[in-house]
Structures are given as structure tokens and as C-alpha cells.
Amino acid sequence: MTVEPPPWNTFVAGDNLDVLPALPPGSVDLVYIDPPYNTGNDFAYADDIRGVDGASRHQAWVAMMRPRLVAAREVLADTGAIFVSIDDNEAAYLRLLMDEVYGEQNLLAQVVVNLNPKGRQLGKGFATNHEYLLVYARDARRCVLDASTSDTVDERDFPLAGPDGRRFRHLPLRNTNKKFNPATARTLHFPVWGDPVGGAVRTAPFEGAVEVLPVFGDGTPAVWRWSRPRIDERPDDLVCRTIKGVRGERVDVFQKDWLHRDTPGGRRKKLRTIWMAEEVGSTDTAVAELKEVLGHVFESPKPTGLILRILQTMPANARVLDFFAGSGTTGHAVALANAADGGTRTCLSVNSTEPTRVGSNAQLAGYATVADITRARLRAVAERVGGGFEELPPLSSSPAPDPRRPTSA
Structure with missing residues (x-):
């Protein structure tokens, strides 16, 4: 009997609120999510708040996010951490919600990420050129996150x-x-x-x-x-x-x-709380990355450089979860990181079967749902970078296999 390592990338199509409770408690070391920002379009994950009379959009968004963040906390290891991308629309509400679910004492950082160096020129007011990244530990006293990097050592x-x-x-x-x-x-x-x-x-x-x-x-x-x-x-x-x-x-x-460049991992420098586009990439570079793999099929993906920096803060065998997987940037970055440093990270990506917008580039390219985009990118990454790809059937309430457990063949 031979024991094969798990694939670097695993994918599940379905509502994350169905998938998360099916994962084993404590089975994930690192969570990264880029949830819907509630910028005016109806978000797909409305749950039971559709019928709530008088609920503001902020209340509806918080009601959508709360059970998912609670479920994510259950699957996060005591030594793990969660990173959440957000913009000004819901940043204040998310900070309060994260304090409620994870505990104010477990806040590690609120990072400013310069994803649009030129600034958004449409509309009135300021040319916004940043988003936020909220970082919380499951338990700050036990968290293994290392807030440093070798990339900024000069x-x-x-x-x-x-x-x-x-x-x-x-x-x-x-x-x-x-x-x-x-x-x-x-x-x-x-x-x-x-x-x-x-x-x-x-x-x-x-x-x-x-x-x-x-x-x-x-x-x-x-x-x-x-x-x-x-x-x-x-x-x-x-x-x-x-x-x-x-x-x-x-x-x-x-x-x-x-300098100690010859030591394992090299010299590291403490991360600052402002991450510039030239360090982690921008929305433009992210679009170009995805275009090279699938074409222009997603409007605002995250750059792999952003996720690579996040991955550097955790051990090289981290079990990673992204339950708002979007275009599949997190899984792509996991494969790139493993290929670069020999790590054994694994990533479980979850995305809904929400239909792509009528007339959008994605629909015209043949992608009927957002999950189709995620699946196609992770398959392409497996072919280009390696590490394998596996799609799991929609998960039920029975526990799913541990994302790191080897399979027998």
C-alpha cells in the first residue's frame, strides 16, 4: 500500500455555510477570505435575512457574515489565524463583528493594502487606493503566526x-x-x-x-x-x-x-501595517495574472503576491482555507509558494454556484457560474505549477476528511 500526499488544491462548489460545518474542528491553520464588499449590488449569500423587514444593508451584510465567521472559528486550529480583506464600506462593521466572534484580544493587525496605486478616478470625493486586511488569531497566546518576511530585507x-x-x-x-x-x-x-x-x-x-x-x-x-x-x-x-x-x-x-542569508529561511524583517502595491501586487497585476491563465473573466481578483505574503507568516505545511474563493487566487498562491520553497501547504477553496452576470466576459467565455471560474483556474494551476487538483462533492453535515490527511492508493 502506497501513501500519497494530498493534492495542494482541493475545491468544493457550494454555499460555504453548508461546507464549513462539515469540516473537522481545528483542521485548518490559516483562513483567508475576500468576502463581498456590499458596494451596492445584491450579494449572493443572503440566507434568511432576505425577509427581514427594515434591515439596513449593513445589518444584512453582518447577518450574512456572522454565521460564516463563527463556523470558520470552529475549524481553525488553536494556533491558527484568519485574514479578511475588506474596503471602507464594511470595515467598521467587520472590525466589530470580528471582535465579537474572535475576541478583541485576538486582533493581530489591521493592515492597509495599497491595491490601486493610481486611485479610483470614478465618482466624487477622494481617489481611494487602499483596502484593509483584518488579521485575528484563534488564540493570540498560542498562535504561530510570524509577522515577518524576508522580502523586505535590503x-x-x-x-x-x-x-x-x-x-x-x-x-x-x-x-x-x-x-x-x-x-x-x-x-x-x-x-x-x-x-x-x-x-x-x-x-x-x-x-x-x-x-x-x-x-x-x-x-x-x-x-x-x-x-x-x-x-x-x-x-x-x-x-x-x-x-x-x-x-x-x-x-x-x-x-x-x-545578514545571515545562508541560514534556513534567511533573515526576516518585521512586517509593517501598510503593504504597498510594489510589494504585494495590485488589482491590475491580479487581472493580468488571471488573464494569462483563463482570460479576462473576473473584474477584481486579488494578486497572488498578497496571498504569498500572508502565507509567509505561517509554517510551510499550513492547511489553508478560502471559503469565498472567487477566481481562485488563494489556491494559485499556495501552489506557487510550495513550488518556490518546497512546502507542503494544502488549500481548500470553496465557492458558490452563483451565476455569472449576463453579458459579462465570464459568461461570454463559457463560465456559467463563479464556481466554474475557480475550478478552471485551479485545474490550470495544477497543470502549470504542479501539486494536483481534486474536486470534492458538495459536503453534507457529516464531517469531511481532514484537508491534510494522506489518502491511500
Whole structure:
């Protein structure tokens, strides 16, 4: 009996409110969704709020989203996270709803995403060129999300090189934050000895060394970032230098901060909360990506670069779920990420069988439903990138297989 790995991409056509309860609890590590933005057109997922008298569009949208977000929380692992794209139309309502369902304490970030650098020129008012990405943990204390990336690390920030060619920069060993001082971090205020000519640093006196105490630029006492034991463990990563400060020359100690491109995963840099189009792509690049695979059949897909950045925050074997799959960008990005780094991510995409708009490019191209677009893209991705594709029958209330469980053949 041979055990085959699960396909990178699995697809289910149907209403996500039917599919989500059928998934095993805790079976997903990462959820990304790009739900309908409630911008004036009726959204397909109306559920039982169609007959609610006097319900505003905002109330109707929240009523549509709440049970889906609750169901998504049930299938999310305790260590997992959910990312939700939204625009100004429902951003405030979504933030309150996410606080209600996931807990305000589990908010990780509200990211601004610059998806339209030129700005929308139609209509009155400002040329909006951003959307939002709300990020919540299932449990912030246990979440494994790493809010960093290697993409924004610039080698030019590391201008120095060691004998072996490894690049580094100098960072002050003293803590530059005045909140940390001899009164608040007493054990980190101590003298070290350094040779400003040879550069050596030790915690005990040696020939040619001078005593160095941590001080701020204005001469007031500071503290080191490293403890005595850590300095003793890594003396070669420190250097003593004479520098010119505002009060004249003084001797100080610096850390050699290595680029470390040769380590697994490479050096990473903390993600900021504004993501620019040149970093993650734009609506224009997303349209071009989809056009290359299927043609111009979807008006506002998300760029794979956006999803790739999200995927970088989670382990390379993450089980991914997108239950508003749209054109299939999430599954496409999962395949690209696995092909690039050898990961074993899997993605379950769910999309409704909502009919495509009469006279639209999608309908004219032969796609009768939005699900047809998702299916076609994921199949094309499997052919081009690899990883396989499987379509599951519409899920019932009985639990579905775990998206990561291998199948026997």
C-alpha cells in the first residue's frame, strides 16, 4: 500500500455555510477570505435575512457574515489565524463583528493594502487606493503566526563584510530606548572592557582594554541589551570602537548584526501595517495574472503576491482555507509558494454556484457560474505549477476528511 500526499488544491462548489460545518474542528491553520464588499449590488449569500423587514444593508451584510465567521472559528486550529480583506464600506462593521466572534484580544493587525496605486478616478470625493486586511488569531497566546518576511530585507543595509564574506552592520550594544535604564533594568547596567584599537570586548579587564559603561548620547546612564553571560558566549559578535558623539569622542561597544542569508529561511524583517502595491501586487497585476491563465473573466481578483505574503507568516505545511474563493487566487498562491520553497501547504477553496452576470466576459467565455471560474483556474494551476487538483462533492453535515490527511492508493 502506497501513501500519497494530498493534492495542494482541493475545491468544493457550494454555499460555504453548508461546507464549513462539515469540516473537522481545528483542521485548518490559516483562513483567508475576500468576502463581498456590499458596494451596492445584491450579494449572493443572503440566507434568511432576505425577509427581514427594515434591515439596513449593513445589518444584512453582518447577518450574512456572522454565521460564516463563527463556523470558520470552529475549524481553525488553536494556533491558527484568519485574514479578511475588506474596503471602507464594511470595515467598521467587520472590525466589530470580528471582535465579537474572535475576541478583541485576538486582533493581530489591521493592515492597509495599497491595491490601486493610481486611485479610483470614478465618482466624487477622494481617489481611494487602499483596502484593509483584518488579521485575528484563534488564540493570540498560542498562535504561530510570524509577522515577518524576508522580502523586505535590503542587503544594502548591511555594508560591512567579515573575512568569510558574510555581510553585517553595527548596532549599538546599549539599549537606545530610555524606558530601559539602570532604574528599570538594573542587572543590565554593568561595565565591560573593550580595546578601541583591536576591537575586542570582554566582561573582565584585559591588556589594552578600557572600561566602558553604557550611556545615552547625552551622557546619562543606560543599560546593555545583552547580559554578561551572553557577552561571554558571543564575544566575537561584538566590537569596540571610538566614535564621535555630541559631547565629543567616546568609546562604545557595538554588535555585529549579520545578514545571515545562508541560514534556513534567511533573515526576516518585521512586517509593517501598510503593504504597498510594489510589494504585494495590485488589482491590475491580479487581472493580468488571471488573464494569462483563463482570460479576462473576473473584474477584481486579488494578486497572488498578497496571498504569498500572508502565507509567509505561517509554517510551510499550513492547511489553508478560502471559503469565498472567487477566481481562485488563494489556491494559485499556495501552489506557487510550495513550488518556490518546497512546502507542503494544502488549500481548500470553496465557492458558490452563483451565476455569472449576463453579458459579462465570464459568461461570454463559457463560465456559467463563479464556481466554474475557480475550478478552471485551479485545474490550470495544477497543470502549470504542479501539486494536483481534486474536486470534492458538495459536503453534507457529516464531517469531511481532514484537508491534510494522506489518502491511500
